[in-house]
Amino acid sequence: MSHISLAPDFDFPAAGKRVLADERAGLAQLDQYINDDFRRACEKIFYCSGKVVVMGMGKSGHIGRKMAATFASTGTPSFFVHPGEASHGDLGMVSPQDVIIALSNSGESDEVLALIPVLKRQHIPLICMTGNPESTMGKAADIHICVHVPVEACPLGLAPTTSTTAALVMGDALAVALLQARGFTAEDFALSHPGGALGRKLLLRVSDIMHNGDDIPLTRRDATLRDALLEMTRKSLGMTVICDEQRNIEGIFTDGDLRRVFDMGIDLNQARIADLMTPGGIRVMPTILAVDALNLMQSRHITSVLVADGNRLVGVVHMHDMLRAGVI
Template sequence: MKRSPMPTEQETAQMIELGQAVIETEAAAVMALIPRLGAGFAQACHYLLHCRGRIVVIGMGKSGHIGNKLAATLASTGSPAFFVHPGEASHGDLGMITPDDVVLALSNSGETGELLVILPLLKRLGVPLIAMTGKAHSTLAKESEVHIDVSVDKEACPLGLAPTSSTTAALVMGDALAVALLQARGFTAKDFALSHPGGSLGRRLLLHVGDIMHSGEALPSVSQDASLHEALEVMSVKGLGMTAVVDQQGQLVGVYTDGDLRRTLNRPIDIHKMRVAEVMTKGCKQVPPEMLAAEALQMMEENKINGLLVVDGERRLVGAFNMHDLLRAGVM
């Protein structure tokens, strides 16, 4: 396979300089948005917050890509939303919009043909229209109930053609709307997790110890009268690196772990005669099944232990788990 020639020092410096110029231009465009956030922004938030239906985001081309992302952000932060392609809207998809909805339209020019075509139909439905454009005197801006100015002085593209600063400004303004609504709704991390059950945050906030623990036949447990040999057999078969030690009522009295075994082997003992209760760790850490798995992980890390036993309200043993179980569950 042919290798590309390495850039010269001059080429490297030039590329870095061009990249920095793009970031500086777009950063300036974003900062220019701050003083524009006033009554119009608050009014847009009011419409979106009190929307009885869904927030319908529309936009063509690059504005459409930004709109698609904005709809996804809104939906995942407590504001039901979906994206409609304006080209498809005039060919049947307009039926997805109801009088209870609010439409958020993105267009840098404010004169996008596909958007203007459907404006009379939106008016007939009585749907509030929020426009996000770079031209305050454009048709879309004038026809809207609320206009949000996302104009930029210049695009980061040296030709002034490719949407760069303008799409970044629209993206940031969209995030500002979504986060303002999130705060106004009192949306919490747990609410976020409920809409992201497959993500790492969802698992950390929704998964409980009872969901990952070993129980029943898979639970390593011996009586306090068992020999050390019996305890080691159970540890070997169950594969959790520990076994619980319980009394006749099934209440937890201790634990015997791989670490305890290493300490025990430093003494002259007969594993067939010694009772596990003589060498177990008493007062071991234990958790209820309803504890969040993420909280159990924190406890394990703070105490430098690799496993935990799970007990009910009467200290009866109901489960056990270790770091590998947390790892498999995606909590770590």
């Protein structure tokens, strides 16, 4: 491309706002296409015993990949197949139990059209999403979802802009409608996102990150304050739990309690921890989500919480454990 000079009065923000206005106008047209065809497509996908196979060329292919990924992460097993590769063997990934969603704004994508006779012969349901119901794909489809837009945001009317946005939004509408119909939950979502921050928040339980066994700072009620401080130093959690021999919780002593003790001028070697501890202690069950324990800690302005089964201590969770686990 030859170099040209930028016009001194060219307004980039104004050009950007015109694009947004054109795309908003295009999306406003989509309401009329959430109709009986949309319902039939949702039902066909809902009752599909196989997978949803999404196809599209060029920019429609990029939208198709995102659509397949959204389906897959929201309870509708799905994958993308490139139409060109499908003609050279990849169509073998598609079974009669699957449903095809083919995208093309014009509805005349040669690569997709070449596949339709084979799909028909195998009786694979075909949902086409185009901007023209009278196109070849529109007429060949078992179900056609229209995503027609008045104009492209591209001033030349050439680059797919508003049309690809409309297809993307219609794909989201299908995926979310199916999500709701399936009763898909946040925990279901997390199961397909175990490596992300969301997965950690929705799947990680207190039992997965708590200190247990010998890592728990423990002190008997007949111990001195000095003994309790030595245990707090060894375990480095800024607290110790006062328990009996069966690990039944009697109280808790924290570094905050220690600061108050210093103000009282108490003899560290003579004072008994039972006289200085806070009875009870805030506790959670080991089966609760780590994020729920974090919310409790933040609401109570504490840095650690006891993990207990009834009154029996099984662990301790500190705010630093939440940070290391990526819950925060």
